[in-house]
Amino acid sequence: MVNKYPLPGSERTVEPGSQVVGQCDPAQRIEVFVILRRQRQAQFDALMSRIEAGDASVKPLSREALANEYGAAPDDIAKVKAFAAGHGLAVAREDAAARSVVLSGTIAQFESAFEVKLERYQHHAAGQFRGRTGAISVPDDLHGAVEAVLGLDDRPQARPHFRIRPPFVPTLAPQVSAQVSFTPPQLASLYQFPQGDGAGQCVGIIELGGGYNTADLTSYFASLGVASPTVKAVGVDQGRNQPSGDPNGPDGEVTLDIEIVGAIVPHATIAVYFTPNSDAGFIDAVSRAVHDTTNKPSVISISWGGPESRWTNQSLQAFNSVLQSAAALGVTVCAASGDSGSSDGAGVDQVDFPASSPYVLACGGTTLSASGTSISHEVVWNDGIDGGASGGGVSQAFPVPAWQNGLSATSTGGGTAPLGGRGVPDVAGDASPATGYEVLIDGTQTVVGGTSAVAPLWAALIARINAAKGQPAGFINPKLYKTPGVCNDITQGNNGSFAASVGWDACTGLGSPNGQKVAAAL
Incomplete structure (x- = not known):
């Protein structure tokens, strides 16, 4: 008897505005990504804390070094392959650097392997997608080694953040008296x-x-x-x-x-x-x-x-x-x-x-x-x-990073509160x-x-x-926050709940770029 464990954080609920419209074809073939833990996690965390602190003596890793030192362990990859073989799943590809093993098989095989039920959903905006509810289960020997199993459901996850200019209505943009536009080189x-x-x-x-x-x-x-x-x-x-x-x-x-x-x-x-x-x-x-x-x-x-x-x-x-x-x-x-x-x-x-x-x-x-x-x-x-x-605002998923310590967000009502998250x-x-x-x-x-x-x-x-x-600037956030004045500070306006203020704010961050000063800071 193989013990199965729910994979932490894999729980799905019914997407608001969607409903089940039918079963998935059990013979349909799909690909699923198994994401594995990092080797030498403690060593990697120590390296990252230096990078996050803006330690200039830390040189970026090469892609080869990252793969060899901090990729997936060969042992973990072997366990996933054995698991796949036991459920009739094929290994489509593996990438130790990306810590991923891609498995290929039928919906029926994946439902059995991960103890999930895959169904067809209809959503008023997203259309039809394959979805599931509840958690994904993994067996004893993968418990702790697997960080995520992705691709069982294929609901649309993101949207593009662009807006085409609508016909001009002056009331739309009170701060703009006439419409103008710029080419990228002008900006x-x-x-x-x-x-x-x-x-x-x-x-x-x-x-x-x-x-x-x-x-x-x-x-x-x-x-x-x-x-x-x-x-x-x-x-x-x-x-x-x-x-x-x-x-x-x-x-x-x-x-x-x-x-x-x-x-x-x-x-x-x-x-x-x-x-x-x-x-x-x-x-x-x-x-x-x-x-x-x-x-x-x-x-x-x-x-x-x-x-x-x-x-x-x-x-x-x-x-x-x-x-x-x-x-x-x-x-x-x-x-x-x-x-x-x-x-x-x-x-x-x-x-x-x-x-x-x-x-x-x-x-x-x-x-x-x-x-x-x-x-x-x-x-x-x-x-x-x-x-x-x-x-803009305050993350509920990530804590305040070192380089944002001591910052506050100004609300549209005028109050300020220390950041409770990124x-x-x-x-x-x-x-x-x-x-x-x-x-x-x-x-x-x-x-x-x-x-x-x-x-x-x-x-x-x-x-x-x-x-x-002639070399990458790399992770630039600590350097930008350490160098006041590299950005044009935006102090007027709001984005709903948050208002612009002197210094960092939850609408425009540190501000818009002064490219020469950013280059000097990096």
């Missing part, structure tokens, strides 16, 4: 980015759907008078570059990300990792980018996310562990903080994940006015209830569609905003800095 200039073209760098971009048209990119970069960057599509878990022809869909996100990065660092390589929109797909795409020994991105930009409460604890921790590996490797990860203000669209105050991970540079939003070549006015992006606002965002940049980015999507000239634009903007800044230094 790089307003934000005083150091000169450079990103030569020798690779920027990874994570996409959960949609695609880009090469003709759009060629035409867009030519219109700006910049060289066309090398763009590579990397398919992850059946994901691929698949433009839908709808600029309002994920194509808008994909194209926006590439065009912002490419316009600012045209001589960088841009690797776009396409994956299905599920927690398994999202985590695997970021893991592939982090551990990619071919393209070796030094910066990764993520413009997708969802409220912390929508993630299972196992997914949250597995994803955070991948982001921790990025920090150990000296890879900077920039993530959009969300476009729905302090509630993140969840009805109560929440922050967006993965932006809330302590190993990410969380990017919030501002509304920007310029006069000539300088910024005349910059406030928190908040275009009203339907117009979008900078995501504060979001860290930094900000232009995000209002009313002062948005000029891009070309599916053949149409479009103006787009959203914190989705801010993550690639910061990623491009880091790529310029990395190219100039």
Whole structure:
């Protein structure tokens, strides 16, 4: 008799607004990811605490060293393979560095192996998906070795954080008297980015759907008078570059990300990792980018996310562990903080994940006015209830990181309270569609905003800095927080429950970039 244990943090409940509409086909084949614990965890934790403290003497690990010293133990991988064989499951691939073993089999085999029931659900917004309720069970010899089992359900996990400019209604954006728009190079200039073209760098971009048209990119970069960057599509878990022809869909996100990065660092390589929109797909795409020994991105930009409460604890921790590996490797990860203000669209105050991970540079939003070549006015992006606002607040999943100790969040009512968890965002940049980015999507000239634009903007800044230094800036949060004045402090506006204030705040973090000062601080 084999004892089975519920996997901590794997519990799923019925998604609000969804209902069971039928059984899954027991013969349908799927792939499931088993994420294993890290070898030498205590040693790795000691290394990470030095990195988190901003210890400049710590050199980033090589991808090979991370795999060998802190990957999955061969013994743990062997146990998963034996477990798979016992249930008739095939091993599709294994990756010691990413600590993952991908199993392939039928739904009936996986239901038996992990003691789950998989059913078809219908959701009013997300459509149909495969789901489950309750916990996943693992046997005695995997108990403690397995951190997460992902891919049994495939419900959509995240949404893109971009907004196409609506027809102008002056009341939408009270702080903007007339609509203006900027090209990415104009914003790089307003934000005083150091000169450079990103030569020798690779920027990874994570996409959960949609695609880009090469003709759009060629035409867009030519219109700006910049060289066309090398763009590579990397398919992850059946994901691929698949433009839908709808600029309002994920194509808008994909194209926006590439065009912002490419316009600012045209001589960088841009690797776009396409994956299905599920927690398994999202985590695997970021893991592939982090551990990619071919393209070796030094910066990764993520413009997708969802409220912390929508993630299972196992997914949250597995994803955070991948982001921790990025920090150990000296890879900077920039993530959009969300476009729905302090509630993140969840009805109560929440922050967006993965932006809330302590190993990410969380990017919030501002509304920007310029006069000539300088910024005349910059406030928190908040275009009203339907117009979008900078995501920000206090994490309920992650404690206050060392570099945020002693900070407080100012509420819209004027009170301040010490942070009770990781504060979001860290930094900000232009995000209002009313002062948005000029891009070309599916053949149409479009103006787009959203914190989705801010993550690639910061990623491009880091790529310029990395190219100039000839080495990666790495995990930059401790350095930014230690160097007051590297950002333009935003002191006006709110995102719902939180207000801008002098210094860090839960709307725009430390502020928008002064690129020259950021470069000097790093």
